[in-house]
Amino acid sequence: MIVKFHARGAGRGSGPVDYLLGKDRARDGATLDRGDPDAIQDLIDSSPYAKKYTSGVLSFEESDFDRTTKDKIMSSFEKALLPGLDADQYSCLWVEHRDKGRLELNFVVPNVELLSGKRLQPYFEKADKPRINAWKIATNAILKLHDPDDPINKRELTTPRNLPKPKHEAARAITDGLLSMAGNGELINRQDLVIALEGVGFSVVRQTKKSISISDPEGGRNIRLKGLIYEQDFKFGAGLREEIETASARYRATSQERIREARDVYRTGVEIKRAENQRRHPRPEPTHECISFEKLALDSAERSACFGRLLEREFGGREKRLSRINWKSANRARC
Structure with a gap:
């Protein structure tokens, strides 16, 4: 597997979405794996930032994997790319292509943090490449994928x-x-x-x-x-x-x-990126009180006790009024 980030990122959202899925959403060999294409396109179109999205591809020599393996790879890559962010803070479109006889997992991330609307920068090559490259090395080894860095497989000259x-x-x-x-x-x-x-x-x-x-x-x-x-x-x-x-x-x-070196680089890179993301995109403070089951049970007991006291006052007072009325009636009868 190799990881490639595209240089593009400006323009309308129809550009990357139509390329991946086709204008009629029926491109041969393309399968929508995750995300809402229309929502992704709207987020890109509404972005006020110069670079509106980040896109790239995980390219495999293998022709395909089972659904569980593909889901694990996509989830793991999102965690490597955007550590420190929850799933409701970003949006990601995943589209697989198999029209070249091998598997490609294409991704598009609008460069906007969803809760605040602030600019999101998933990938800055100088800072983030060591972390993503370490993820690639470890993933290739763990899943026993075709390794493009092996000299017998290498296709490109180091620049x-x-x-x-x-x-x-x-x-x-x-x-x-x-x-x-x-x-x-x-x-x-x-x-x-x-x-x-x-x-x-x-x-x-x-x-x-x-x-x-x-x-x-x-x-x-x-x-x-x-x-x-x-x-x-x-x-x-x-x-x-x-x-x-x-x-x-x-x-x-x-x-x-x-692999050991890659894991060390990855851990360090994730810690740095997580701290940066959490500093730039802290989750907003909740506007309502989080109520535990214990508190709900206690509140319910208090409400029951309170209701019991109200009933006691209501029915107890009614019984006393009835007693006074009966006493007065009995006295008038004797007179």
């Missing part, structure tokens, strides 16, 4: 924007992506490799017989890339396939450590 800060981790991430591209036949020689690096934004500053160096996007010393794939006479062959398989085995061997 400067997504590069890990430690240089050895950065070099490994770049190498794993290039190995996958070579394994798919996209790289045939070193020239193809250099073009691929520069195509995603890296600056190749040095080439030797056995290595390539790129400038560090964060500054400082260059990142030196070594290995079979970086050699001057590199050509795709059996040796490269073996290197890809070795990288994949190394990746799987460190899975437990990677």
Whole structure:
């Protein structure tokens, strides 16, 4: 599974809703899983904010899951995206697509907190990406999903924007992506490799017989890339396939450590985001008293006792009045 957030978020609500479900709400391969499309569209249209909604997709290599698994994934993602908010504080539309032969769970969240009408910011990449990425890593591992980060499955080259800060981790991430591209036949020689690096934004500053160096996007010393794939006479062959398989085995061997790290990052990220959401969007104080069952029972007993006293006064007083009337009648009769 991969998680992707779309850059769009302005315009009318019909844009994302019609794309996901079709203008006639009958798009082939689309299924409404959660949410009210008309309500989502109205919330987006009535929003006074520049970015009116947040949208994205959970994309799976698997063709489908049972309903219980899909519900668990959607609920878990909402908690990861919007910790600290209750279900009545936000609205989320979920639409699944299966028209590409694999499952996609698409989501749209209007950027408005429902109880106050204030602007809601579900996702800010610089702050929120580590938390969401950690959720992805843990979910892929727990549910044993197809892992796009495994070098044998990797399809995209790591970009400067997504590069890990430690240089050895950065070099490994770049190498794993290039190995996958070579394994798919996209790289045939070193020239193809250099073009691929520069195509995603890296600056190749040095080439030797056995290595390539790129400038560090964060500054400082260059990142030196070594290995079979970086050699001057590199050509795709059996040796490269073996290197890809070795990288994949190394990746799987460190899975437990990677899951532990992801959980730590996730917990920390959730605590920060929860505190931020609860500070910005506190629930309003209730305007009525919450009455417990015990209090209801006590009030009922008090009302019964009070009613009993009223009856006693009413009927007791009536009996006394009747006694006085009977006494007066008896005295007149004697006279």
